[in-house]
Amino acid sequence: EPEVTQTPSHQVTQMGQEVILRCVPISNHLYFYWYRQILGQKVEFLVSFYNNEISEKSEIFDDQFSVERPDGSNFTLKIRSTKLEDSAMYFCASSSGGRATGELFFGEGSRLTVL
């Protein structure tokens, strides 16, 4: 069964360092997302990406964050200068459905720990 894959599963980094989280969405999907879950808190939306551009982003997704689909299969989330509060589980998701109607499929997550 097709699935969303994410790497790394766990990354530990020092505050101020750049981090890139990688995702391979399901191959025929057109809509891509990043969500995050701080330990003990709700899953929260970061950004959606369609047709090679950001379609929507949350207040969390400030200038320190960026997304890219560099090669038609990978979808990456970059955090330029990590802060302690960026420590969280980051989930990539993809959907084949049109706007607002598609079922989202999530990856296993990348746990980011900022020291």
Place this chain on the structure above:
Amino acid sequence: KQEVTQIPAALSVPEGENLVLNCSFTDSAIYNLQWFRQDPGKGLTSLLLIQSSQREQTSGRLNASLDKSSGRSTLYIAASQPGDSATYLCAVSTGGYNKLIFGAGTRLAVHP
């Protein structure tokens, strides 16, 4: 601003019981509602998707209903098993490009 609430926060039941998990949302202008399962430290597994025009969806022992006008959804689990132990999350799509707003989840423990 859309808020999603799930009740109860935690539930512990003996194997074999039929369960109802509740989800409520404050703004009825949703496009769809999705139920997920999350095992500890793991990703989210999609269980059921209900479009706003639908009233219910079924998959195996799971049945989800949606009452959009009252801002409620329920997830019914029949004949619960220990393998059903997990956190169950409800999320609503608020339009745009399928931005999901999540509830905090119901942590379910089914004991033999």
